[in-house]
Amino acid sequence: MEARKLTDTECTLYDTKSCALLNMRTCDECPLKGRVADPEIHRDLRLFCDLQPEGTVAKLFESKTCTLCRKEPKGATSCYAVFDMAHEEPKKLAKRRILSRQSTGFMVPLQFACCSKCRRRILIEAYLPLIVPIVLTACVLPFIMIERLAQTLRQISTWLPLILALCALVGGYAIGKLLSVLYRNKCRALMYTDVREHPFVLEMEEKGWRPLFNDRKPHLAFTRKRIAKGLGSAPSSVYGLEDAEIVQNAENSD
Secondary structure, eight states, rough: OOOOOOOOOOTTTSSSSHHHHHHSSSSSGSTTTSOOOOTTTHHHHHHHHHHHOOOTHHHHHSSBSSBBBOOSSSOOOOOOEEEEEEOOOOHHHHHHSSOOSSSEEEEEEEEEEEEEEEEHHHHHHHHHHHHHHHHHHHHHHHHHHHHHHHHHOOOOOOOHHHHHHHHHHHHHHHHHHHHHHHHHHTTTTTBSSGGGGGGHHHHHHTTTOOEETTTSSSOOOSSSOOOOOTTTOHHHHTOOOOOOHHHHHHHOOO
16 A cells, blocks of 8 residues: 655544545645544544445445446446445534534445446436437427417417427426336346445445435436545555554555
8 A cells, every 4th residue: 555645743643544544645635634633533433444344335446347237247447436325423423524514424425436338328317308308399499489380389379389398398308207217127137227226335224324315316426537535435455454554554655
């Protein structure tokens, strides 16, 4: 593990596993900069490690192949699909809001290594309810914009052009939602179309973690480069280290 150059040697997290878990690039970016850290931060971060499923969250972004594919061979990682999960513990940490600005204890981003095919499938499913009404409305526009056609419709009913436009929007959205569900069901055999069904997410939930918006299907944000700092972004090698090993690594790098 490459040791980071720390500057604030008075911080109680200096060259410890807790500092490595926070994974801030420099002390200037650390939320504890300028003050001596609460010793209980160490206890809280040990709890964070205990609440990790086997392999820790790092195994999702360290994978060289897609973690959303169900079948072999899995696609090569080309991006990361991210969504947040939260845990109510530790409650004292939630009050301090040092590691998270949410009204919860721990919040960690799950960064699923994702291939280009899975990304395309997820985006198609998400955008169908938007694309279909736009296309239908575009087809109806000539009947509203071209005066000769609009006049013919108004002879039937003054509100008919407007009614057609509204029907295109509302009906298009309903059709788009239906097509989205059908497409999701078609892709379900190939990939985890809903990350709440992913085995790792199920393991997280067994340990008390919950998606931030548990009442609906999580929205995935895609990024070419993974989140490289903050809680949950440290490599898997950090979780197995002890404070003495962190210090030894720092000394060996000098």
